[in-house]
Amino acid sequence: MRGSSKSSGRPIPIPLEPLKEGHRIDPLERLFLEAAERGDKHTVIRCLHGPRPVNVNCTNILGRSAIQIAVDNENVELVELLLKQDGVRIGDALLYAIREGVYRIVEMLIDHPSITRDMLGNAWAGYKLEENSGIESSDYSPDISPIMLAAHCNQFEILQLLISRGARIEKPHRLTCSCTRCKEEVQSDSLRYSLLRINTYKALASPAWISLTSPDPVLSAFKLSWDLEKLAMRENEFKDILNELSEQCKKYACDLLDQCRSSEEVIAVLNKSSDSDNEGDDSDEEVDCERLTLDRLKEALKYEQKQFVAHPHCQQLLASIWYEGLPGWRKSNFFVRTVIIVILIALMPLMAVYYLIFPRSRLGQLIRSPFMKFMYHSASFGVFLFLLILASINMGSREQTQIQRKQRRGPALSPLEWLVFLYVIGFIWSECKQLWDEGLKAYIRQWWNWLDFIMLSLYLCTFTLRFVAFIHSLDEEQYGPKMLPRTKWPSNDPTLVSEGVFAIANVFSFARIIYLFQANPTLGPLQISLGCMLIDIGKFLFIFFLVLTSFACGLNQLYYYYTDSDKTQGAVIVDNGKEYENAFDPLLQSYITLFWALFGLTPLSTVRESSVHELTKSVAEALFMAYHAMAIIVLVNMLIAMMSNSFQDIQDHADREWKFARSKLWMGYFDEGSTLPTPFNLIISPKSIYYFLKRVRRLVQSCLVSKTDKPRRKSNEMHNKTYCTLHDYVSSFSFIRLKE
Template sequence: MYGKSGTAELRRVSNMIAPRDVKRVLPSSQSREALKNSQTTEDFTIGQENPRFYQGYQLSMSDLKKATSASKQAAGCLFTNFEDVRLTDEERVYLNAAATGDIGIIRMSLEESEDNKDFNVNCVDFMGRNALHLAVDSENTEVMEMLLDKLNFECIEEALLHAISKAHPKLVRLIIEHPNYQAGEDQIKRMDSKNAFFRTTEKSQFSPDITPLILSAHYNNHEMVQMFLSRNHTIDKPHPISCQCNDCQVRQDYDSLKRSRSRLNAYRALASPSYMALSSPDPIMTTFELRQEMMKLAEIEKEFKKEYLTLVEQCMNFACEMMDLCRGTQEVEAVISDFLEDGTNIRDPLGRLRLAIQFEEKKFVAHPNCQQYLTTIWYGSETAFLQSWSLIRKIGLSIAATPLLPLLCLIYIMFPTSNLARSMRCPAAKFATHVVSHFSFLILLAAATFRLEENYDEMMDQEMAGIGDANSVREWVAKSFRPSKSIITHVQIYIVLWVAGLLLADVKHIYFAGFRSYIANSYNILNFCILSMYIGSYTLRIIVDRWVRESDLYFNATMQINYLLKNNDSQLVHKLVRNWTKSGPFDKSYFITASRFQWKYDDPEIVSDVLFAVANVVSFARTTYLMPAFEALGPLQISFTRMLTDITRFMVLYLLVLLAFMVGLHNLYWYYGLHTVKKNDTCGNTTKNVPATELFEGKWNALHLLMEFSTPPAS
């Protein structure tokens, strides 16, 4: 022991600190042997040296469950109660000296611990703190060096995590560079580190899956993260939540909450700005990937949705902060550009930006540095002067260049290296020509829609039965006889050429960007539907035109009518046309009849007109894709889209209430639908049988009857 004077001093100090450090003080009559026995049976001495510490990593799944259950049953509670920890007088003095930095007492305690088996250098106080943990709080490096030589790896690791949480890089470096810690760390690396998930230690303030690097990343400490990365520490990315591998199944069956918490801890470390900046060769790309993964997790694990969305916002802020560090155009270009996917060393100046748009990284795309770079590319070097022009001057230039657009396109195709071609190659000029082309297409659609030549008049048919001059007869024939030139007009030929050009543009888009990129945009899907309807419409028109020509040749109708009109024989013309147009459905005479009142409902030209009309409506509505290009209309479109979403939600609720009332009313009146009743006609002379439900038709009639029966008769 310490000797008489040393022992008395230790007891005096222990009596001073005992009421503050422990909840229950041992009576003086209790011997150290009894204390030793009680510690052995109750197993409350947490800091005791455990030779099976490293073997815990190698336990099987069933053994871990049995060991955990047995330890909890032996303790009599779910968690360790540090207030019931029993310490000897020497251990209390030893812990107090570690907290105050008394090197002399610590050295004396460590020297005597080799002879005194009752003294445990790994003991903890009522808060679960060991001596090295307390020394970290006091920031005494000499005391820490002395304790690192004697304490086991479990206590050293706990103190290391505590030093990281206190943001003491100097103390962290002192611990990780000590030989005892390095030896224990190497031994753990040689074992299966995955078994740390199954550790059920309650004496640590940190979760078993928390490693020093993960904790450093949680606190976003660049110095400590770099310290552990230089020692080849890594953070393993968790398996996807839908993973069905054996390891994930075992973890899920063992403790689902623990698995979710460990995944959240891992992503919290992976999303740390310091870790991404120091460990990833491409932090921007890492940010995008992590955001996508965590947004999916937020939708699946609703319980931790708030935490994951916070990490998503943290990643986005980190990407924007990296953009803030760019001081010039070259640095912004280095961030936004990316290599092409074909494996060549050619960089796409907007590759990373396209990826950001695909991932809906709105804050990154809207960053001022990114927008300024986009503006530079938008106008190009040849048309940079347009950036300083006013809106009125730009509109005037567009109006003046509209009639010359076909000529400009020919020059662009024939002389691709000319200055004019380079000016038209810039995005601003492409957008202007695209807008002009779109509105020209809409004008053609309007011209093809308002057709006035097909105006059949039945009264005129009766008047032309035997009278009328040649001009009147020709007009009547034009309205009664369907020539092929009325099916496909010159305007519609232009529309066909325009549709072919739009189809070629979509094919090029799919070829260069890929089918997935094409269908990712809703306007492309809408464009596909429009082109499909136009192609179907004009395919039917071409078929009808062929049938009309065959019918005309079969009757030799055009030549006979022209011959008779030349001889002023209007009566015979009228008779021939009337005979030709009176026929059965879909025979030779049917397709030369101009009156749509005599057509079948499924006539190919009617079906073609239906497709053409629907395509026209969608084409005009598709103009909304130009609205985001204008500052005043873009936000309005976004607000309108969100309003439609709210209206849809309201309609779902409204239809649910309507369905409920429908079911209730059907339950009341179902009987009357199976019977008929007699009802007098308006004159009251005859009666007829009508369904009983007819009496309940009409909301206003029902309300009127209700008011009539409820009104008392007049006196």
């Protein structure tokens, strides 16, 4: 075996090619190679310039040339001597020098006339094969170029040297790329093509490469980590490697944040804008929470960089912004906090009125702080839930009114229901402002926004049906009498449908309060675990539906032929004049029966007590038994195991997961706007009117200037101008509430 490297301590791999036989090596070549191993410069010179000069590219039994031996021993003088010889082949010597990190030797090797700029990058493979007459090296794949190896080894100085000489690493094409080059490489050797992609991504994920080539290393690490995670989901063969590289990029971003020594430096990192690298100088700005944009933090949330967001430096800055205007809040005890919160919530109407009149005052600035906005919005939603409870139990209505309400088709909204309707309109307007500020893609990326959309849609449907029912009640000739016992109402009566939709909306409303648990360190991890469990339930339902369908179809096929089709009161089995309910016909009834069987609500008599043949009963009972064993013993326990695994995964990283979720919640209250909670956000404030008039004036001035500068335009330019003007007008009109 070859010896160990002197500098790195790593064992040098044995080449795959056969070892040369000792008696076939020329004695002079043996002397020359042994002198190179010892570093005997004078003996090397005598062998090279003697009466019978040796071949400078001769190799020993391990296939190593003299220059490779000299590089491996870090003998700079000997390398310099060998490079002066005519016809010397550098080969893997450059890669050895890069691996050992000997800057001087690397510089001498790349300055050799046989090494061009292209060879340091993509052209290295062709150079190696041409140098070795088509035979690949035993130590390194021809796809491993010098710059790629320098990135793999994180050799900063050598990598900077190679970059200064023009070496580059090309990012691999997409996995679905169908260009000619990708097709040829896949058809030629799919494994070599995949390994080339993996080695390239290893180089691109190198901290040294990102630091030296990216103008924004943090953002580059975010994007590359995100791409590698998505690629790992598609290339399952290299999933572990790609996930490891993704974690390496995340750790690199956190290591950069570790270098911050003050709040100003943290702000300089988190305020970095992705639009321009030289736009403004955030590092010189003072710590002013109103001027913080936190663009880099928003990118971290977008690319799900949980380690970065949960970093202590990042969390400390977020906490200071969150509790701005409330000095000593975090140091006070639970009782003091509770008293302050109760007082502030009780003063919420007065605070809202004061803010509408004096938004720029000191107290107005306090109301605009993130914590105050969160507290008031949460309190507003709590009042909404309280109104739902009162509306559900018909609180506030007289007994005579309640009796009349039970028989009235299309009743008018009660004062309590009008309050609920007002809150719903306020929530809808708040969601519209959020959609305007964040954009459609960012809005739909958050699952809680989907829950809000479903909840508000159900409430809108409820009130729409109530309005339709009220209109129908005015026309008694077409839709029947207005006062009628509820049992005699048609099943599709709009009032009944609205009550059903309202009940479902109430469930979504109370489920929405779980979103607020993210602000609590105890309930936050539980809420995150619940979300992961819901994903597991979705996966389980897919498998369970296949099993349920198989048994439902089988039992339905057995009992279908025994159903009395003349009966109109559902599917029944007649046995000597005695009727039995057929629990497996039609197919939907079979699904329902098997579903309730999971909870022990389907008795065994459903397959035994009927007039079907004994053989049919036996087969049905066997299927029913197999279903219970498969669904209850196997599938349900599998679901429990999946949910336990998800819960444990969250608990293993509970602090990181909770801080990431809490940061997403906090960021929704850091931006300007949406200060007042529902229903105060429906009031048009003087400040909104001022912004509206100011924007209209700016719009008029821009139109006048454009007419003065360019009186004549082409037809298509006029069309674009008209569109932009209309768009600006709509934007100005929307500013009346968006700039709250």
